Amino acid sequence: MIELVTSAQMRAIETAAIESGAVRGLDLMERAAEGVVAALVTRWPGAERACVLCGPGNNGGDGFAVARLLAARGWTVRVLAAAGADRMPPDAVSNARAWTGPVAPLTAEALAEGPQADVYVDAVFGTGLSRPVTGELARVVAALARVSARVVAVDAPSGLCLDSGRSLIPGGIPARAALTVTFGWRKPGHVLAQGPELCGEMVTVDIGVAAWREAAGVTASLVTPDDPAFAQLDKTTAAHKFTHGHALILTGGMGRTGAARLSARAALRIGAGLVTLGAPGSAMMEVAAQITALMLRRIDSPEALAEALADTRITALCLGPGLGIERAAALLGALREGGVKPRPTVVDADALTALGPVSGALPEDWVLTPHGGEFARLFPDLAARLSAEPANGPAFSRLDAGRQAAARAGCVVVLKGPDTVIAAPDGRSSVHAASGAQAAPWLATAGSGDVLAGIITGLLARGVGSYAAACTGTWLHAAAARHVGPGLIAEDLPEALPAVLRRVIGHPG
Numbered sequence: 001m002i003e004l005v006t007s008a009q010m011r012a013i014e015t016a017a018i019e020s021g022a023v024r025g026l027d028l029m030e031r032a033a034e035g036v037v038a039a040l041v042t043r044w045p046g047a048e049r050a051c052v053l054c055g056p057g058n059n060g061g062d063g064f065a066v067a068r069l070l071a072a073r074g075w076t077v078r079v080l081a082a083a084g085a086d087r088m089p090p091d092a093v094s095n096a097r098a099w100t101g102p103v104a105p106l107t108a109e110a111l112a113e114g115p116q117a118d119v120y121v122d123a124v125f126g127t128g129l130s131r132p133v134t135g136e137l138a139r140v141v142a143a144l145a146r147v148s149a150r151v152v153a154v155d156a157p158s159g160l161c162l163d164s165g166r167s168l169i170p171g172g173i174p175a176r177a178a179l180t181v182t183f184g185w186r187k188p189g190h191v192l193a194q195g196p197e198l199c200g201e202m203v204t205v206d207i208g209v210a211a212w213r214e215a216a217g218v219t220a221s222l223v224t225p226d227d228p229a230f231a232q233l234d235k236t237t238a239a240h241k242f243t244h245g246h247a248l249i250l251t252g253g254m255g256r257t258g259a260a261r262l263s264a265r266a267a268l269r270i271g272a273g274l275v276t277l278g279a280p281g282s283a284m285m286e287v288a289a290q291i292t293a294l295m296l297r298r299i300d301s302p303e304a305l306a307e308a309l310a311d312t313r314i315t316a317l318c319l320g321p322g323l324g325i326e327r328a329a330a331l332l333g334a335l336r337e338g339g340v341k342p343r344p345t346v347v348d349a350d351a352l353t354a355l356g357p358v359s360g361a362l363p364e365d366w367v368l369t370p371h372g373g374e375f376a377r378l379f380p381d382l383a384a385r386l387s388a389e390p391a392n393g394p395a396f397s398r399l400d401a402g403r404q405a406a407a408r409a410g411c412v413v414v415l416k417g418p419d420t421v422i423a424a425p426d427g428r429s430s431v432h433a434a435s436g437a438q439a440a441p442w443l444a445t446a447g448s449g450d451v452l453a454g455i456i457t458g459l460l461a462r463g464v465g466s467y468a469a470a471c472t473g474t475w476l477h478a479a480a481a482r483h484v485g486p487g488l489i490a491e492d493l494p495e496a497l498p499a500v501l502r503r504v505i506g507h508p509g
């Protein structure tokens with residue numbers, strides 16, 4: 001499991017470590033700087049000239065320590081520092097004093113006019129960025145953009161909010177780095193919003209504070225396939241098809257059944273024992289002509305849905321893909337007021353639109369899977385906070401939005417995107433970061449969301465809990481996209497699942 005630690009949580013851990021008496025802040029800073037140096041000499045083996053930009057806090061202190069360590073290796077090092085080194089925090093002052101070379105003022109002009117460097121060390125702001133960057137330091141960040149291919153960011157590209165991945169440069173973008181070296185744990189801002197694009201390659205350095213991790217309290221984590229939930233994907237030899245559940249996926253009318261068929265195919269591929277498509281009479285012929293392993297049942301009305309659900313062997317539902325808003329609203333009504341036994345249900349696409357703004361708790365076994373636009377219809381106030389220019393740091397993040405949405409809706413929310421956030425009402429939250437080596441840009445194709453809804457429905461049908469189903473489903477969806485690669489269309493995703501499952505479950509044959 002890879003935990004994501006916010007700036008405040010990192011400060012709490014660092015404080016606990018220092019207060020224990022086992023380690024000094026200065027030692028942590030030295031380890032951090034050693035980690036930056038090790039990573040940058042690996043990344044740029046032939047380099048020997050550095051320009052180190054030091055900000056007013058401990059991030060700047062790391063910068064001074066990096067400067068000293070590089071000079072000790074024989075590098076030519078130029079240091080630019082924000083005014084008033086004496087007003088820096090104590091450990092940073094110690095490192096500023098230990099730097100015996102010259103220091104130029106940290107200005108855009110000094111950066112632009114000085115001698116070229118092989119590597120630029122961005123130690124202007126890290127976890128302490130608490131308000132928007134303006135004035136000269138904003139100009140420095142803009143000037144750094146011109147040499148981004150040679151920038152190593154200490155903890156964060158300066159101007160990037162490490163809790164949200166959002167820019168704290170009004171009207172501008174943060175520095176961009178080729179390499180970002182962070183300490184202890186990755187921060188949410190490294191994987192959310194603009195973070196992945198601006199951080200470049202990521203290295204996490206162990207600075208020896210893991211023993212104080214408890215001081216952080218509850219953290220979010222990255223979805224990775226070492227999560228125990230993935231162990232539930234296998235099937236045992238003794239089981240029969242009903243052991244693996246029965247998913248019912250509702251379709252729209254004639255000419256609008258493709259989306260639900262995609263979902264159904266994915267639900268079957270992910271291992272649901274049986275999958276039935278529930279179609280209105282007008283679409284029965286169309287669906288029947290297109291399916292083989294899937295089953296078909298006529299469901300015209302809320303009453304027909306309630307009747308279908310009298311069969312207790314149906315263990316999960318999917319409402320939304322291609323359903324049409326009116327039909328979605330009617331069928332959702334049957335689930336909420338039709339006297340049927342609740343089932344784990346994926347509510348996607350048109351069913352989300354039919355739902356409208358969420359003001360109170362929804363059934364706890366629902367999973368909402370909105371993309372950004374649908375999220376704004378469900379939770380307009382949270383979406384507005386996500387798009388408003390942040391007045392201070394830390395900025396409101398997609399994790400914050402997902403968590404608050406899940407708490408309000410009383411069920412699991414999957415806020416989709418390249419940085420998908422999965423949140424449960426009990427406070428659990430994860431990020432699925434489709435970036436770096438995990439990038440899946442070809443998922444931006446029509447129908448891929450329908451497949452995700454089907455994967456999650458299939459997992460729910462198999463009895464996987466809703467939060468685990470959302471996390472594993474999101475990972476498997478992106479892994480299927482990476483397996484296919486360029487040229488991917490949504491139809492390919494279910495067909496790629498066997499190869500992905502073989503890898504994850506570990507059946508080579």
Ligand SMILES: NC(=O)C1=CN([C@@H]2O[C@H](COP(=O)(O)OP(=O)(O)OC[C@H]3O[C@@H](n4cnc5c(N)ncnc54)[C@H](O)[C@@H]3O)[C@@H](O)[C@H]2O)[C@@H](O)CC1
Nearest residue numbers: 014029032057058059125126127128129130131132133155
């Ligand atoms: N927390 C930890 O465990 C460790 C932290 N270290 C370093 O310390 C950094 C955190 O240090 P700090 O908390 O001092 O924070 P930073 O150095 O990131 O920035 C805080 C300083 O910048 C000022 N500031 C904030 N926003 C500003 C703005 N918009 N314009 C102008 N000035 C602004 C603050 O007043 C403060 O002086 C980390 O990112 C990391 O680089 C490392 O030395 C080692 C371990």
Ligand SMILES: Nc1ncnc2c1ncn2[C@@H]1O[C@H](COP(=O)(O)OP(=O)(O)O)[C@@H](O)[C@H]1O
Nearest residue numbers: 371416417418434440443444446447448449450
């Ligand atoms: N650039 C991207 N990188 C990774 N995943 C993406 C990207 N763009 C979209 N996705 C994923 O693709 C899916 C798209 O879903 P959605 O927007 O509902 O599409 P549709 O309505 O066409 O099915 C989501 O799972 C989303 O997380």
Ligand SMILES: [K+]
Nearest residue numbers: 122124125156
């Ligand atoms: K920095």
